[in-house]
Amino acid sequence: MEKQLTKQNIGVGVAGTGFIGPAHIEGLRRNGIQVLGLAEVNAETARTKAAELGIPRAYDSFDAMLADPDIDIVHLATPNVLHYPHAKSTLLAGKHVVCEKPLAMTAAQSAELVQLASQTGKVNAINFNIRMYPLVQHARSLVQRGEIGELFILQGSYLQDWLLLTTDWNWRLEPDLGGTLRAVGDIGSHWLDLMTFVTGLRVEEVYADFKTFHPVRKKPTRELETFTGKLQQSVDYIEQPVYTEDYATILLHYEKGVRGVVTVAQVCSGRKNRLFFEINGSKSSLAWDGEHPNDLWIGNRTEPNQIVIKDPSLLASDVRSIASYPGGHAEGFPDTFKQLTKKVYDYIFAGDFNKQPDFPTFADGHYEMVLCEAIARSAKESRWIKVG
Amino acid sequence: MEKQLTKQNIGVGVAGTGFIGPAHIEGLRRNGIQVLGLAEVNAETARTKAAELGIPRAYDSFDAMLADPDIDIVHLATPNVLHYPHAKSTLLAGKHVVCEKPLAMTAAQSAELVQLASQTGKVNAINFNIRMYPLVQHARSLVQRGEIGELFILQGSYLQDWLLLTTDWNWRLEPDLGGTLRAVGDIGSHWLDLMTFVTGLRVEEVYADFKTFHPVRKKPTRELETFTGKLQQSVDYIEQPVYTEDYATILLHYEKGVRGVVTVAQVCSGRKNRLFFEINGSKSSLAWDGEHPNDLWIGNRTEPNQIVIKDPSLLASDVRSIASYPGGHAEGFPDTFKQLTKKVYDYIFAGDFNKQPDFPTFADGHYEMVLCEAIARSAKESRWIKVG
């Protein structure tokens, strides 16, 4: 008989301590959940980072972590290429898994993971953390209650500047590690997931226009962590051709005649991490900017526009609990990890895995892979591609 | 020998007093230029409106105005369908002309007007007034001086909500009066003109996705002025099919590998008249929102972002004079008419018509027609269409 997992006894393992691993760890700890063990690229890094982060066990390898019978669940915060094999082996080891996005390198892989998760009956989550901003959830509640009316347009962008310069480098630029899509896979996928989460609408077909503004970049001879390039000292470089997109605009035909368009780019000076969406419906519009996540704009035709501040007393009652602090006390990016972790672990502790999860799962991760493959194909073939 | 036109002796005629005619009249008067005569849809309306607006002469018809030898220049502020015939007859009558956009209903017509203008040697202006916002001109100066670097992306939108409801009606919805393009022709054309004005780049090919969310609208039995529908009392309606686009997104391939995308829609609740553009280059980005025209955002990678306030002391020296008031004294939409009028009439008074105009001309108006026809064709044929 399976042990009843509790906040006190659950054994949590984390793989990866780059940009995003520590965000998972904080999210766990804020929920009063301890991290038991850490796997890293090698045994030495694991030991160093475990000591630094106050994690009791450091493993020689990912497989060693999986082999630890005290580990009940694994968080995958590794480069994209490792998500599929690690998620697969975690599930096969009979453990729950929380995977960073993207779920895999191909839709075939992600489909396999969805099936495997279903077979093993293990809890499977994918970290579409942006869903967990209180005002994103409030937006969803407004749409679902019909406050926006019949939907017309989903528009927006996700813009960053950390890959602006030819000297900016990161593993995400290498298809072998990051995938054949880059801007779309890394950040576009968040936007696409968010729109389906908020509206419940699926994409019927896509049309994409891509561009690589820097076909050659200067790759440093030693590795860099994501985002840290901006603070990098000058080092030795080698010139490296880049085939992944710096820019993409995707036209989207959603179900029910809804039109969509999103622009993603990582070469937009001054935009640090700006996910923006606007939803236009027959009654009202919604707009939200991830760099100012505590405000939600509601656009009206016959009344003044509105700004909803993240304040529990202003949020829809069904999403209120996702705001931990009172109105005007800004919450942010790390809080989304806290909230997603809470939902996943509450679900695990409740123990009823037939219940519909209230967090993103491998099925959502797979859907993004299918969508991204259609987008990549459209960009290549310059035509509308049906999704799924 | 032609009379030397001066602020004191020039005879100005205006056709049309809907939404935009009075803006022309204000623009003239602020420059100390009198309006001599008015033509309207009929003699009676002309008399009533002329009295109301303090214009000395009211004509029985447009032709009667043209026949008045005291009239030296005509402003066309009539429904779109009349631009071509009126511009043509004005030029043929040997008079200067300032035409509202679009210049014509087809590119063939606008080409003819460009040629005719050239033959007659008359001053020909088209009212792409948005070029005349001080911070738009400053943006152009920054781009031209290389402050933004090599250009990558031109992105943005032009969104309104005055045609949100099925009961919203206006002559622009009728192809016979407004043209076969609506949102693109009315407002998209402003955005497209602005981007070419600011960057100097021409479009090589376009791909468009259109949607009409309200295929049937309720047309009131009596006529309404543009924008006034929002204040309309309920009246009798007839159901009328609508074929023009409520929504369009246009993918743009500019010269030099620059990518562009713009979304235009007139059914976006809460967006009253929001023209937004963002230009991303290898050094910096620019962003401007026409609803807050006195701020220009500059996005930087290694320094803080900037907000340029419309302040003569902060503007590029070559565009400084287009700001009439000191910093922090907001200028707006009507001021663009003042500035465009000033440029056109200064040019006329200077009398050297071989000089390159510093205002938009029929050539610019024709370029928009060519572009719009390519867009319409792309939307119809679902493929990239080369421009020109």
Add this chain to the structure above:
Amino acid sequence: MEKQLTKQNIGVGVAGTGFIGPAHIEGLRRNGIQVLGLAEVNAETARTKAAELGIPRAYDSFDAMLADPDIDIVHLATPNVLHYPHAKSTLLAGKHVVCEKPLAMTAAQSAELVQLASQTGKVNAINFNIRMYPLVQHARSLVQRGEIGELFILQGSYLQDWLLLTTDWNWRLEPDLGGTLRAVGDIGSHWLDLMTFVTGLRVEEVYADFKTFHPVRKKPTRELETFTGKLQQSVDYIEQPVYTEDYATILLHYEKGVRGVVTVAQVCSGRKNRLFFEINGSKSSLAWDGEHPNDLWIGNRTEPNQIVIKDPSLLASDVRSIASYPGGHAEGFPDTFKQLTKKVYDYIFAGDFNKQPDFPTFADGHYEMVLCEAIARSAKESRWIKVG
């Protein structure tokens, strides 16, 4: 019998063509009213400026303008010290008058002008133009209809940066020309007038704290126009002691227990002309920023906050007509002159001078003088001073 004044026959004279005179002239012309004559500091300047501005008559002196029987009304746009003598002689000459603020150099003078205006029965207006922003009028309508509830706090500031540097100079710095108050008189008076206009509340007592950060400034040897110093080339300077305040904060006890506070300063880098007010009541709050005059913020406790955009369809029906352009078409500072002019001249043309004016009059100008004298006295004596 007095001639019935009409838009066609009224004879308008303007005195002064510095920063603000041209704003009056534009305001007149946009209403279809001609400017007949101009007076300036001397005959030569009058002639030059009249030609430049397209004004038919240039006078040798202010008195010569008054002596012109065709002049029915005079706009005073001269340095502060001249307002009282010129307003007085205009009224005594039996002409209407529109005076720039402040109305006089002392409350005794302004009281005399109020009395004189009453005796002569002439129309008397003072240019508190900021009242004429559509959203200021909408704010007033909301307060008066009880939408804000019982009023608690009126807070705000008026900040500029054009006198930041010790090399910034203007006649307003000289008490003989500008008055013994500077920041408070120039800009604070606008804020104070606005609060009384919007709320209907009078001040019972004031407490003021002043500071002159630059006790010595460098005065250029030749004269500069207001605000143009920012664009000035270096010139010869003389050191000049300055006694007027760079900074003031004024505590205000309004009627009915309402509390107020305003900070005014002209040495605030980056603030070009930022008049900000916030009104807090038992139901809602209002906030408005004069650098972004087309938005009005409404703060709510139990519903989302709101942003009212200047859109005729969103404005209170009683103030709708003060917005000339549709929603999203920004209006600004020059439009306030158009609207104030319209109200004054409509009143004049209607001819019933017993009717309550819907524009600010000498009585309002006098009230500001009384208030400013109390403020100056409080700053000097460091104690609360009762007003009036």
Add this chain to the structure above:
Amino acid sequence: MEKQLTKQNIGVGVAGTGFIGPAHIEGLRRNGIQVLGLAEVNAETARTKAAELGIPRAYDSFDAMLADPDIDIVHLATPNVLHYPHAKSTLLAGKHVVCEKPLAMTAAQSAELVQLASQTGKVNAINFNIRMYPLVQHARSLVQRGEIGELFILQGSYLQDWLLLTTDWNWRLEPDLGGTLRAVGDIGSHWLDLMTFVTGLRVEEVYADFKTFHPVRKKPTRELETFTGKLQQSVDYIEQPVYTEDYATILLHYEKGVRGVVTVAQVCSGRKNRLFFEINGSKSSLAWDGEHPNDLWIGNRTEPNQIVIKDPSLLASDVRSIASYPGGHAEGFPDTFKQLTKKVYDYIFAGDFNKQPDFPTFADGHYEMVLCEAIARSAKESRWIKVG
């Protein structure tokens, strides 16, 4: 010999689990520090809350927690009245202490605590957490490096709406529990601390104007947690007179002739928790709004204004490490607890208590008490009061 405290062995006790206690607990856990024990208003509440929050030990009383030899440090997150006795007994028990603000009910008490802390040599911190926003620290760095120039004005406000209604109630309204100052003590003290932190300037004298808009409030018969009143169901009330201020404006004369003014109020509809400051200097200005803490505005005279986004690569090198996440990944209120905790515990683990702490200490808490008493006295006596 004292035990060398480490992240692994330190014994942390927390008192209080209202609004702010959990914020401390999260801050600890995010730093990999466990909470060992909890004290609450009574044994039962302690047990319930400890179980809920996953804290191993629940004490019968605060004294019981102090008596636990495994406890090395205590966080005081209790109502204000308890800060002094608990801080005192904690120090006397030979333990370190992190106290919520205000430090005490009187300056005499806080002086005693400063002295006691000095005598015992124990680490003493006060939770002026707002200092820990990355852009606040960047602002301080800019001021200290002379980027703002000579300082002129410190202005701002701290506005909330959670005590707007007469039915809003909280222990902070009761002088016996919260102190004789309310808005000033609760939130004004944060603003005052921040200004001294950022500028290094002390206040020389103060002048205060207070107002209680609701002299009688409706107190519910059962207790409410801070801020939760907004979500409260209707309950039974009793009418209770209120003597503490709903509103205060404080004029401040800082050292070196710098002027200050701050308005604090808890009845400002729509302002949830808006701490705003603006600092004007001879070179530039700074402005920051705690509801949008990831932006810092820099106002310039001769260059465009700037917006610094919280991005490690844009922050001063000496404060960079206080931003945990890359640019555009918003951080917020809970992150300030993480950063303050980090500084306090790094200091403790380093073990050199002669070193100048880089976090706020009891000396800072005492300074606020002295300042607040001067403010209260000024409000009562309507005159300037010297500080200290």
